[in-house]
Amino acid sequence: MxxxxxxxxxxxxxxxLEFAILRLGYSSILTDDISEIQSADRVIFPGVGAADSAMKTLEAKGLDKxxxxxxxxxxxxxLGMQLMCRFSEEGNTNGLGIFDLDVVKFSSKNLKIPQVGWNQIxxxxxDLFQNISEKSFMYxxxxxxxxxxxxxxxxxxxGVNYCVAFQKNNFCGVQFHPEKSSVQGEQLLLNFMNLKN
Structure with a gap:
């Protein structure tokens, strides 16, 4: 297992997120214990909130390294995806630097910010998107x-065409919430479980 x-x-x-994983027939452990994280087969790095305070918490717990x-x-x-990047404009925050990328703020005056709701990808x-069709809606x-x-x-x-998911080596990130994105989101979580190490 x-x-x-x-x-x-x-x-x-x-x-x-825990319930979505359970529905797929898997269990999960919510923890900040370093040895538990290091010994896991799959690690999910979630997040909602402000980048600067989140990074401070990660650093205080030694989880950044x-x-x-x-x-x-x-x-x-x-937010977990965004913190994998080098830098975020939110609070001028240095991220984990796994991806050499910047996170920037939506700037169009015609947009409602934050973007809240369903949007097409x-x-x-x-393989992260196996069995997920083009133009699927995610939350x-x-x-x-x-x-x-x-x-x-x-x-x-x-308002701008942006990266909603990225992958490099064993690290991948999605801006949307798969656990709140119905069948297509659950398919993505299942695909993640089935990724080859």
Whole structure:
């Protein structure tokens, strides 16, 4: 049985994520214990909230160094994805630097910010999106986004075409909440569980 760990650093309600994993027939452990995280088969790095305070918590717990050095498949969700980047404009925050990318704020005056609700994703690549169709709708809540880049494996449009998912080596991240994105989101979580190490 896969040992799946959800990193606990006090940002956001992860109950819906735990329930989504259970519905797929897996169990998960919510923990900030370094040895538990390092020994997991799959690591999920969630997050809702402000980048600067989240990074301070990770650093205080020593989790920043741990996450960067993980060798098993790691999935960042929402703020978790953004914190995998080098820098975020939110609070001028230095991130984990796993991806050499910046997180910037939506700037169009015609947009309602944050983006809240369902939006289509496109340009789907890699096994993370297996059995998920182009233009599927996923649920998003965010004011900041990752710009298009060479590690992008999916995109979305909200006044600008941006990177809604990326992957490099064992690390992948999604801006949307798969646990709140119905059947397609659960398919993505299942695909993550089935990724080859």
């Amino acid at each position: 896969l040992k799946t760990v959800i990193i606990d650093y006090g940002v956001g309600n992860v109950k819906s 741990v996450i960067k050095n993980l060798k098993q498949p790691v999935l960042g969700i929402c 496109a340009d789907l690549r890699t 998003l809540v965010h004011s900041y986004y990752v710009e298009q880049n060479e590690n992008s494996i999916a995109s979305s449009d909200y």
